[in-house]
Amino acid sequence: LKTVGELGERRIIEIMLKHLEKAPLMAVPVGDDVSAVTFNDGNDVVVLKTDMLVGKTDVPPGMDLWHAARKTVVMNISDLASKGVKPSALLVSLGCPRSFKEVDFVRIAEGLNAGAREYDTYVVGGDTSETEDLIISVAAFGLARKERLILRCGACPGDILATTGEFGLSASGLKVLKEELAVSGGLQKSLVDAVLRPCARLKEGLALSGTGGVTASIDSSDGLAWSLHELSRSSGVGFVVDNLPVAGKALEFSEMFDFDPVELSLYGGEEYELVFTVKPDRWEEVERVIEREGNSLLRIGETTETRQVLLKYDGQIVEVEARGYEHFK
């Protein structure tokens, strides 16, 4: 009998899915960032997502209750963003230890509210229970036209591979917090902020879905490498990354402490950028709509027929491993 640690989160989900009957009328394949149920003759969908934050594993040193609550909202909204769906409302199931005081609940409520309002949505309901450790489980829902959803499965060979931002800040920030590394003020703030105040790319996701030029999309919460492998598996394609989007400050940090910037950017996780593929003849239009949102696209590589995820970096070609953050492991 295998233990939870040997199985890992992904295998556990596979096991459970075998024993859960599949719903008809699902607009999104099992395993995509969100679930979606069709209505109105199949043209509209209710999009659903739930993700849980657990004190012990998901709250690094230095993250207070306000930030933990806000982050749980961001985690959920990021998945809706990656499909191009605006959140309509959030529910919260809260588990708190007996040691919590009134002020702790105020902080959690304020953090939840701040996260919700940043993305123009609201917490509309919830539940509280007594638990050993902090548990914040958020469920997000949104309404969308089915044809507007960007799934993980539409990438074609030749499509441009892009992201909404650079990588490596969160993994660097986590190291700063966990290993108590001494970094100068400005750099410290950028790295730690990436961990404490992550942002979901909602404006960008909505704009991308509006163009019709984006063929597949995923959020990068389990790391860039894992996201690329998921897109590869779902779309039946491969990728060559020839422009690894390492954040300048992650590079600076990795040089200071002799860390590998490629490792930090590919396998770190807890980053909430969108990773997506664009039809080559629609690239300029897609770039324009993202610029209109005050951001810029990063072209990081290309979609290939061969189902491999390769990285060209520093004059070499290496395989990107299918690993990233995983619960229980």
Place this chain on the structure above:
Amino acid sequence: LKTVGELGERRIIEIMLKHLEKAPLMAVPVGDDVSAVTFNDGNDVVVLKTDMLVGKTDVPPGMDLWHAARKTVVMNISDLASKGVKPSALLVSLGCPRSFKEVDFVRIAEGLNAGAREYDTYVVGGDTSETEDLIISVAAFGLARKERLILRCGACPGDILATTGEFGLSASGLKVLKEELAVSGGLQKSLVDAVLRPCARLKEGLALSGTGGVTASIDSSDGLAWSLHELSRSSGVGFVVDNLPVAGKALEFSEMFDFDPVELSLYGGEEYELVFTVKPDRWEEVERVIEREGNSLLRIGETTETRQVLLKYDGQIVEVEARGYEHFK
């Protein structure tokens, strides 16, 4: 600074609500059994509910993982049922200790699936995390016509007070399990089954909402007494219960062990009957639609102008206390 135990779940929710901005377009007042967001010019609603099961507090001795998972589904569907809303899909956030084995996840998935399929719905997505204790958080959603929702706030003086079933079995069953009381086979099974295999009154809730004759409704998961006080507060009315629906087997059990059957029926909780009010001139019609669903209504009392909840029992009139099951207390 008050602790969680001194505050109690209801006060905690009040504190948090003060720091959460209220969403516009809510079709259901804050604090009702579900939340609901309107769409389609306000005529339709997405109904949302989340409720969490925690191993330590919500799983009595004798309840295995299959039953715990199924019960979490029932807890959520019962709230939708009380509003007359059919569940369209469920999400599950699962927290499991490191000691869990593959077979434990199978049992949980099978229990979730059994619960979902009993009510003609499906688990369509979820999330797993590592936690100290078992945590199952379900979120349920359904679509409905706004005009068909039965809220807690519509009861009028003169309305008949009714339930979909009798009370006291769960509280008795919990005593059997927790205090390891020796009861004869048939009685034992009835009482313990009420705890291990609760049922949501979905068919009944849907039928009630179809009649237009039901003015207010709540599910009784926090106990009959608490449900009556909630209806009283939300509707600005009172109740006289002159026909306390004590289950025959709860009466039998309470006589065997010298427990108070009124206490078991009013304050037990974990029972999933619907408690509701009916316009007097619609009573026969409402009774008929429930009989068509193979159940019968229990007329337990009357709605009054005075905001008090009174019980006529055994020749006496007493006030029903506003207490019931509450987390943290």
